[in-house]
Amino acid sequence: MAEAKTTVSPAAVRDAALTLFAERGYHGTALSQIAAALGIRTPSLYNHMRAKQDLLRDIVADTTEQVWADYEAAVAGIDDVAERLRRATRVYALRHATHRREALIVNRDIASLEDPARTTVLELRRRHAHAFRSLIEQAGPTDEESATLAAFGILEMCVSIARWFHEDGPLSAEAVADKYSEYALRVAGLA
Numbered sequence: 001m002a003e004a005k006t007t008v009s010p011a012a013v014r015d016a017a018l019t020l021f022a023e024r025g026y027h028g029t030a031l032s033q034i035a036a037a038l039g040i041r042t043p044s045l046y047n048h049m050r051a052k053q054d055l056l057r058d059i060v061a062d063t064t065e066q067v068w069a070d071y072e073a074a075v076a077g078i079d080d081v082a083e084r085l086r087r088a089t090r091v092y093a094l095r096h097a098t099h100r101r102e103a104l105i106v107n108r109d110i111a112s113l114e115d116p117a118r119t120t121v122l123e124l125r126r127r128h129a130h131a132f133r134s135l136i137e138q139a140g141p142t143d144e145e146s147a148t149l150a151a152f153g154i155l156e157m158c159v160s161i162a163r164w165f166h167e168d169g170p171l172s173a174e175a176v177a178d179k180y181s182e183y184a185l186r187v188a189g190l191a
Contacts, residue, residue, distance in 0.1 A: 008038050013048045017055040022101035026056050026109040057117045060110060063102040064121045068128055070095055075131075081139045082190045088132065089154055089184035090177045096161035097173035103162035129155060136188045154184045 016037040020029040031052055035042040049055060074087040096103045106121075113121060132151040136142060142150075158180060165176060185191035 008040055008044070008048055010048045012038060013045060014055060014058065017052075018059060018101045018105070021056070021059070021109065022104045026052075026105070026112045053114055056105070056109060056113055059102060060106050060113055060121055061117060063099070063106050064124045067092065067095060068124055071128060071131060075135075081135055082185060082188075085132070085135045085139065085188060085190065086181045086185055088135065089158065090181035092155070093158040093161055093180035094173055094177035096158050097165045097176050100162040100165065103159065107159050107162070139188060139190050142189070150188050153187050157183065157187075 013034065016034050017029070020033055020037060024033075029052075031045055032042045034052075035045050038045075070091045071088050074091040075084040078084045078087060110118065110121065129151055132154060133144075133147045136147040136150050137144070161176060161180070165173065167173070171179075182191065
């Protein structure tokens with residue numbers, strides 16, 4: 001009996017790249033490894049993608065855009081600044097718990113991204129960090145340096161979730177996100 005032919009799609013290629021980039025890093029992953037994970041020969045990958053750099057660009061750009069969209073949706077229509085910070089932190093923490101592969105890649109492999117994509121992504125990340133800093137500044141009397149450090153601390157605290165969180169752990173992703181949003185209020189001096 002003949003073996004069934006492997007069906008590969010651009011989505012399957014991206015998923016395999018996500019897993020391997022998260023495990024091994026962008027430079028530590030060869031196209032032959034992505035092909036092997038899909039059960040195809042390396043040249044066949046080019047039926048579903050143009051280049052390894054394109055995979056990285058799409059993953060990093062899409063993830064960064066989704067983080068910004070999450071932020072905007074979380075704070076939309078909320079007047080209370082502390083509540084906006086709580087919601088913004090919760091959604092950021094939750095993304096790092098539920099999209100671990102993407103988070104690991106974005107935070108580790110951004111330097112491997114070529115321009116102009118890297119410049120665009122870094123600008124969006126700066127906008128996100130500035131939005132957090134602005135919330136902290138709006139919340140009460142604090143100097144710019146303290147607000148910057150608090151925002152950096154909150155964001156980095158959330159980024160670390162991707163490195164340690166596991167779905168089968170003692171806390172759900174939602175519970176971790178709730179706890180981190182409480183911590184953020186303390187870091188910002190709002191609780």
